Amino acid sequence: MLTRFFLMGLDRKAGLVLTVLALLAVLVPVMTLVVPEGSPWHLSIFSVSLLGKYLCFALLALALDLVWGYVGILSLGHAAFFALGGYAMGMYLMRQIGPRGVYGNPILPDFMVFLNWKELPWYWLGFDHFAFAALMVLVVPGALAFAFGWFAFRSRVTGVYLSIITQALTFALLLAFFRNDMGFGGNNGLTDFKEILGYDIQAPGTRVGLFLATVAALALSYMIASGIIASKLGKVLVAIRDTESRVRFLGYDTESYKLFAWTLSACMAGVAGALYVPQVGIINPSEFAPASSIEAVIWVAVGGRGTLAGAILGAVLVNFGKSYFTGALPELWLFALGGLFVLVTLFLPKGLLGLWAQLTARLPSGKGKRVPNGKTADQKGM
Amino acid sequence: MSAEDTLLYLDGVSVSFDGFRALNNLSLTMMPGEMRAIIGPNGAGKTTMMDVITGKTRPDHGTILFEGETDLTKLREAGIANLGIGRKFQRPTVFEPHTVWDNLELALKAPRRPLNTLTYAIGRDDRTRIEEILDITRLSPKRDRLAGSLSHGEKQWLEIGMLLAQDPKLLLVDEPVAGMTDAETEQTARLLCDIAGKHSVIVVEHDMSFVRALGVKVTVLAEGSVLAEGSLDSVSANQQVIDVYLGR
Ligand SMILES: Nc1ncnc2c1ncn2[C@@H]1O[C@H](COP(=O)(O)OP(=O)(O)OP(=O)(O)O)[C@@H](O)[C@H]1O
Ligand SMILES: [Mg+2]
Numbered sequence: 001m002l003t004r005f006f007l008m009g010l011d012r013k014a015g016l017v018l019t020v021l022a023l024l025a026v027l028v029p030v031m032t033l034v035v036p037e038g039s040p041w042h043l044s045i046f047s048v049s050l051l052g053k054y055l056c057f058a059l060l061a062l063a064l065d066l067v068w069g070y071v072g073i074l075s076l077g078h079a080a081f082f083a084l085g086g087y088a089m090g091m092y093l094m095r096q097i098g099p100r101g102v103y104g105n106p107i108l109p110d111f112m113v114f115l116n117w118k119e120l121p122w123y124w125l126g127f128d129h130f131a132f133a134a135l136m137v138l139v140v141p142g143a144l145a146f147a148f149g150w151f152a153f154r155s156r157v158t159g160v161y162l163s164i165i166t167q168a169l170t171f172a173l174l175l176a177f178f179r180n181d182m183g184f185g186g187n188n189g190l191t192d193f194k195e196i197l198g199y200d201i202q203a204p205g206t207r208v209g210l211f212l213a214t215v216a217a218l219a220l221s222y223m224i225a226s227g228i229i230a231s232k233l234g235k236v237l238v239a240i241r242d243t244e245s246r247v248r249f250l251g252y253d254t255e256s257y258k259l260f261a262w263t264l265s266a267c268m269a270g271v272a273g274a275l276y277v278p279q280v281g282i283i284n285p286s287e288f289a290p291a292s293s294i295e296a297v298i299w300v301a302v303g304g305r306g307t308l309a310g311a312i313l314g315a316v317l318v319n320f321g322k323s324y325f326t327g328a329l330p331e332l333w334l335f336a337l338g339g340l341f342v343l344v345t346l347f348l349p350k351g352l353l354g355l356w357a358q359l360t361a362r363l364p365s366g367k368g369k370r371v372p373n374g375k376t377a378d379q380k381g382m
Numbered sequence: 383m384s385a386e387d388t389l390l391y392l393d394g395v396s397v398s399f400d401g402f403r404a405l406n407n408l409s410l411t412m413m414p415g416e417m418r419a420i421i422g423p424n425g426a427g428k429t430t431m432m433d434v435i436t437g438k439t440r441p442d443h444g445t446i447l448f449e450g451e452t453d454l455t456k457l458r459e460a461g462i463a464n465l466g467i468g469r470k471f472q473r474p475t476v477f478e479p480h481t482v483w484d485n486l487e488l489a490l491k492a493p494r495r496p497l498n499t500l501t502y503a504i505g506r507d508d509r510t511r512i513e514e515i516l517d518i519t520r521l522s523p524k525r526d527r528l529a530g531s532l533s534h535g536e537k538q539w540l541e542i543g544m545l546l547a548q549d550p551k552l553l554l555v556d557e558p559v560a561g562m563t564d565a566e567t568e569q570t571a572r573l574l575c576d577i578a579g580k581h582s583v584i585v586v587e588h589d590m591s592f593v594r595a596l597g598v599k600v601t602v603l604a605e606g607s608v609l610a611e612g613s614l615d616s617v618s619a620n621q622q623v624i625d626v627y628l629g630r
Contacts, residue, residue: 004503233499235484239477246475249436250548251463251494260496 009226017309021219024051029208045204050323052211052279054316059218059272061299061315062308063265066225068297069306070234071261072241074159077166078269079292080173081141083283085270087177088140090190090283091124092133093201097194110192111185121183130197137274138267145266146259153255153262158244167290174288189284196278207279214275218312221268225308228261237261298341304351313352385450389414389552389582390435395444396606397430404430405441406606412552417578419593419614420586422603423627428586429472431603432554436469437462448552464494468550472557472586474537478530482521482540485529486512489544512547518573519543534561542573553583559592571595590614590628602627 028051031043060082067073099106103113107120126132148169152162180186199206228234239247240254247254277283286292296315303314318340325333348355385391390412397405405427412418420428433439435446437459446454448465457465477485490508492498516522519539524532529540538558545553555574559567571592574583578598587593593600593614600617602609604626610617617623 005501228500231500232487232502233496235477235480235488236496236499238479239488242477242479243475245438245459246471246477247488248459249438249463249469250489250544251460253460253494257496 005227005231006223008230009223009228011226011230013307013309014222014226017222017312018219021215021222025212025215028211032204032208045207048207048211049279052207052214053276054319055211055214055218056272056276056279057296057299057319058312058315059214059221059275060269060296061303061311062218062221062225063268063272064296065300065305065308065311066228066268067261067265068300069308069311070229070241071237071258073258073262074163074297075166075265076163076290076293076297077168077170078265078296080166080170080288081145081266081269082273082276082292082296083173083177083285083287084141084144084273085137086273086277086283086287087184087190088127088133088136088270089274089277090193091127091136091184092130093193093196093278094190095124095128096196097192100194101192109185109190111180111188112183115180117183124183134274137270141266141270141273142263145263149259149262153258167293170288170293171290174285174290177285177288185284187285189282189286190277191282191284193278193281201278201281210275210279214279217271217275221271222308222312224264225268228264229308233257233260295337298337298344300351302340302344302348302351304353307351307353310351310353317352385411385445385447387414388412388450389416389448390584391445391447391450392431392435393445395431395434395441395446397427397434397439397441403606405434408444408603408607410601410608412582412584414551415579415582417574417583417585417596417598419596419598419600420584420603421588421590421593421600421617421627422609426603427606428603429556430606432469432556432584432586435462435554436467460494463548463550466551467554468545468548468552469554470538470541470545470556470558472560474534474541476529476532476537476540476544478528480529481526482516482529482532483512483525485540486515486543486547489547491547491549515543515546518546535563535566538562538570542570546577549581551581553577553581555583555585557587558585559587559589564591567592568595 028043028048031041032045032048035042060078064075064078067075094109097109101110101113103110105113108117112120127136152165157165176182177184178187184190193201195201196206199209236247236252236257240257244254273287299315299318300311301314302318303312304310318337321336322333325336344351350357388411390410392408392410395405395408396403408427408431420431422428430439434441435454437454437457441455448454448467452465454462477488480488487504487508490512492502492508513522516525519542521536521539521543524536529537532540538561542555542558545555558574559570562570567589574585574596577583585596599612600614601611602617602623609626610620610623618628
């Protein structure tokens with residue numbers, strides 16, 4: 001049954017995405033670890049982590065596209081789920097420091113010693129186990145999304161109002177995590193990590209391993225998302241996006257559908273955050289900033305909303321641009337980003353992938369007429 | 383009249399919008415297997431009546447019972463639909479980004495929970511049923527077209543097809559022949575009569591030749607309540623009905 005589910009989502013586009021990811025998974029380790037440093041084909045560890053970071057953003061964008069592109073929920077707070085996943089991972093990494101901290105306390109992280117805390121708060125218990133932390137990476141964002149969605153969807157909050165309360169959610173978390181007495185390191189956040197699963201977090205091998213884990217998470221999430229979109233559940237979601245009330249009159253409890261997609265999306269965002277933190281070496285409250293969530297919306301819009309692959313492409317391209325700009329012309333980056341969003345909204349409502357589809361549609365092709373969810377007409381109903 | 387044995391029982395139903403009474407102490411009963419035509423001037427409350435039955439609008443007063451016992455005023459839209467009440471809207475509403483086939487597949491009677499739809503694989507029975515409906519609604523050649531690209535009349539047919547796929551006990555059909563040619567209107571009348579054998583149907587329509595072709599009991603609504611009820615000939619002879627509706 002599971003194979004059928006994954007196969008259902010496999011069309012040409014999915015094949016392309018998975019091929020590119022597989023290539024990355026082979027080339028990047030070889031170019032970093034095997035190719036000698038002097039060679040033009042050598043990839044530095046710095047670049048590996050940068051790429052890994054982009055792919056984490058791509059996973060966040062994918063999660064966002066699932067709810068925005070296919071269910072019509074424009075979340076302006078998705079970075080909150082990303083950051084919560086990141087904090088869960090960060091807490092694990094803090095516990096791994098052990099007595100190697102500045103104050104040498106074997107149990108308490110430095111910032112707690114600094115605050116004169118005598119024991120670990122209850123919500124830090126268990127985070128010294130990787131399996132527990134990994135579970136929390138899914139459970140914490142998932143549970144928050146579930147509770148939030150439960151109330152918001154039941155009371156039929158939609159459209160702009162829903163977007164605004166998602167923004168309020170991430171802003172509230174931003175303020176909360178800034179407070180020292182919350183026990184998450186205040187505005188410094190969690191950093192100075194030493195080890196993950198016993199491996200030195202700075203070692204090239206570990207870096208490549210983290211990169212591969214990110215590729216795997218992205219590939220798996222992509223397959224789950226495209227499997228869902230191709231299923232009947234996905235069709236219900238798209239129907240809800242466009243005419244929710246009509247779907248209700250067919251007897252579908254639309255709230256539970258939205259809740260399903262929303263919670264799953266939050267879990268994916270949490271995984272993205274958890275993979276991001278060990279690769280950048282820090283998590284602090286700025287990840288909750290409303291601007292982070294809005295940036296994610298721009299990635300999806302640039303790549304093409306409601307295409308999944310476009311979200312990945314948009315996240316990677318925009319962040320490449322960001323790395324370049326913030327290096328070369330840092331003061332211009334925000335203008336460039338804003339301008340890009342305006343341009344895309346005005347001229348490329350379907351993003352880069354939509355542009356690509358338009359260009360290829362003009363070329364004469366001998367292939368069967370394609371119907372919108374990417375299957376050819378004669379496959380219908382298989 | 384008692385609610386027992388009825389399929390649908392409305393008693394003293396009132397709805398106000400900002401002080402305007404769209405339904406005013408409306409009472410109406412439907413027996414299982416019955417087909418009923420509802421006519422009346424614009425703004426009489428015909429669509430609003432369907433809204434209160436299907437849970438879109440909550441009545442201010444009154445009783446609405448399904449199968450003599452289920453209180454529809456306590457349920458939400460999806461719950462009411464799952465009891466077996468299907469609806470075709472006055473303005474045809476189909477799922478435009480989906481193909482004709484997918485529209486029917488979504489409507490097709492099947493378990494409706496997310497887990498059911500996630501694991502749904504179309505079986506032979508379902509495929510045959512959808513193909514049958516495509517034939518009945520003459521949409522077979524357009525099965526892979528996007529519903530959004532259909533003409534107004536085709537969307538009407540598709541929505542009727544979706545009703546058939548849902549296989550409800552009670553069908554509420556709001557102005558099914560608006561935008562159809564005479565020949566199509568006649569086909570629709572025949573189709574509804576076929577359906578009526580197995581299901582109960584309430585049809586709202588302004589097209590008198592269509593109502594005549596149905597040949598069923600007619601209820602005339604005006605200003606939110608029942609003005610007259612009976613055969614088309616008897617209500618057409620009713621002076622009040624002529625004054626408020628037919629004579630104009
Ligand atoms: N949601 C609403 N808010 C305010 N007024 C409404 C609403 N729905 C219906 N009405 C009003 O209630 C009255 C009855 O409307 P309804 O749509 O039921 O009429 P109808 O009999 O279906 O007319 P038609 O033949 O034109 O479709 C109208 O005056 C309409 O303006
Ligand atoms: Mg009406």
